[in-house]
Amino acid sequence: MNHSRITLWVITIMLAASALLTSCIEDGFTTSSSDILTFSKDTVAFDTVITLQGTATKQMVVYNRSKKQINISSIKVAGLADKGHFHLNVDGVRGDSFQNVEIRGNDSIFVFIEAYLDEMEKDEPTLLEDRLEFVTNGVSQSVLLSAWGQDVVRIKGDTISRNTRFTSAKPYLIYDTLYVSPYTTLTLDAGTTLLFHDKAALRCAGRMLANGTAEAPITFRGDRLDHVVGSTSFDVMSGQWGGVIFTPPTMNNVLNHVIMKGSSIGMHCSAYGETGYGDTVNCALKLVNCVLTNSASTCLATQTCYVQAIGTEISDAAEEVAYFAGGKVMMSQCTFANNYLFKVPSLPIVNVFDVEYNDGTVGKIKAYFDNCIIYGLSTDINEGDLNGFDVYLRYCLLRSAGNDDGHFINCVWEADPMFLTVRDDHFFDYRLGNESDAIGKGNPSLCPAEARYDRYGNDRLARGAVDLGAYVWTFIPEE
Numbered sequence: 001m002n003h004s005r006i007t008l009w010v011i012t013i014m015l016a017a018s019a020l021l022t023s024c025i026e027d028g029f030t031t032s033s034s035d036i037l038t039f040s041k042d043t044v045a046f047d048t049v050i051t052l053q054g055t056a057t058k059q060m061v062v063y064n065r066s067k068k069q070i071n072i073s074s075i076k077v078a079g080l081a082d083k084g085h086f087h088l089n090v091d092g093v094r095g096d097s098f099q100n101v102e103i104r105g106n107d108s109i110f111v112f113i114e115a116y117l118d119e120m121e122k123d124e125p126t127l128l129e130d131r132l133e134f135v136t137n138g139v140s141q142s143v144l145l146s147a148w149g150q151d152v153v154r155i156k157g158d159t160i161s162r163n164t165r166f167t168s169a170k171p172y173l174i175y176d177t178l179y180v181s182p183y184t185t186l187t188l189d190a191g192t193t194l195l196f197h198d199k200a201a202l203r204c205a206g207r208m209l210a211n212g213t214a215e216a217p218i219t220f221r222g223d224r225l226d227h228v229v230g231s232t233s234f235d236v237m238s239g240q241w242g243g244v245i246f247t248p249p250t251m252n253n254v255l256n257h258v259i260m261k262g263s264s265i266g267m268h269c270s271a272y273g274e275t276g277y278g279d280t281v282n283c284a285l286k287l288v289n290c291v292l293t294n295s296a297s298t299c300l301a302t303q304t305c306y307v308q309a310i311g312t313e314i315s316d317a318a319e320e321v322a323y324f325a326g327g328k329v330m331m332s333q334c335t336f337a338n339n340y341l342f343k344v345p346s347l348p349i350v351n352v353f354d355v356e357y358n359d360g361t362v363g364k365i366k367a368y369f370d371n372c373i374i375y376g377l378s379t380d381i382n383e384g385d386l387n388g389f390d391v392y393l394r395y396c397l398l399r400s401a402g403n404d405d406g407h408f409i410n411c412v413w414e415a416d417p418m419f420l421t422v423r424d425d426h427f428f429d430y431r432l433g434n435e436s437d438a439i440g441k442g443n444p445s446l447c448p449a450e451a452r453y454d455r456y457g458n459d460r461l462a463r464g465a466v467d468l469g470a471y472v473w474t475f476i477p478e479e
Helices: 002-024
Strands: 037-039 043-050 058-064 070-077 084-090 093-095 097-103 107-117 126-136 139-150 153-156 164-166 172-175 177-180 185-188 193-196 201-204 207-211 218-222 227-229 241-246 253-256 258-261 263-270 283-288 291-295 300-303 306-310 313-317 322-325 327-332 335-338 350-353 365-370 373-376 390-394
Touching: 037 139, 043 058, 043 107, 058 097, 070 084, 084 097, 084 126, 084 139, 093 097, 097 107, 107 126, 107 139, 193 201, 218 241, 258 263, 263 291, 300 327, 322 327, 322 365, 350 365
Parallel strands: 043 139, 153 172, 164 185, 172 193, 177 201, 185 207, 193 218, 201 241, 207 253, 218 258, 241 263, 253 283, 258 291, 263 300, 283 306, 291 313, 300 322, 306 327, 313 335, 322 350, 327 365, 335 373, 365 390
Antiparallel strands: 037 058, 058 107, 070 097, 070 126, 084 093, 084 107, 126 139
16 A cells, blocks of 8 residues: 555656656747847858869858747748859758758757859959848848859869960869979969869979069969868868979979978979989079978978079978988078977988989988078987088077087077967968077078078068078067
8 A cells, every 4th residue: 555655656746747847848839020040150151162163061050049949931042143052951951942940949950051163264263152041930031151263274184295384364273193294394473373182293204493473472282272170271281182293304493482381292303414313413403482381291302313492491291391312402591390280200300311222322412501490399300420421501500409510510509490380379480589599690601692582572681690591580579
């Protein structure tokens, strides 16, 4: 008898709790015109979108702030953009329009948007706008959709077999490998942009002349122009495309004001000239006021050739920032820096060594680093005694502690260039801070005429004293 009473009490309590719980949930639909939607954003903006190519997916959240359920009678894109197509995914279902979408009280749904743009038939980027429209309880609401469409010249696995000029009219989108044949010249006008699709590369057995300027640099980069997440640009991502490879019999390549970023293997150069491999007379590759940055392996690698770099930044790589195997190396007013984002590099920032040829002979290296900075998360230069090697660092800033000798001449040891870079914030800027140890420490006689102006147009000789590295220090006012 007592057991039955306890059971009845339990049932009664459960029924009461169920009734109370049910009374807290509003199963009915609100039809009030004052109960409308709220949105996580009033604009869904895409970055520059390459026409005839899909985009990354953007998302927004649609909220029902009412206690009761709400019925969205219609969700659709207005279709105002003649050459733009915005496609939807509403709470996991794909489509271009939706009817009778329900949201429980005080709940939300996700709406995902993708863009696909037709060709604009214009050289410059073109802004397209549309509206994502919602109708709820007779009330219309909208969210702005916007995208900049950019037409491109598409190149798919082509071979350049006669002298060719690329212009700045519109970007070139390269798939697979673009090959420049021997004894053929590819000329890049100021402001030219080369976009490389996943794993695409440029291989040059001929000659490249890149005529960028401070006002209109030439850009080599991946074709992802959007953001990885939030405000983080794809510019921080390495390994988006292959790289640039100069192969024999390439010779006399000159690159002015080229910005190369986000590759897998960086820029490689091997060549032979009239004197064969290890040619120290004919320059295979000359870089002036360039930036080679953010590589998944090495930014610059040369083998058995004569290479020059003047006023150039070579930065951020998973392995060495630069390595030079044999040949002749002339580096003037360059910044070698490594604050690679995705791992702490274990190899030295700069690696220089002799190379052994297939016939057993050794290609000696002859290298000069003048008025340079070598600084970052790993060791400055490969360890070991430089005696017997023609490798000289003159007026260079190093992070390491050490002393001058026959190979390190008037160097600034255990120093800090105070780069503006903030690695944790994904901000990579290798100009000098106000307290930099590189300010005024260079030798003007080691500054070639081509290095007088840095890539921002600042005069290295304006103050009399020459700053070390690729950039002239300019005062930064305190905030």
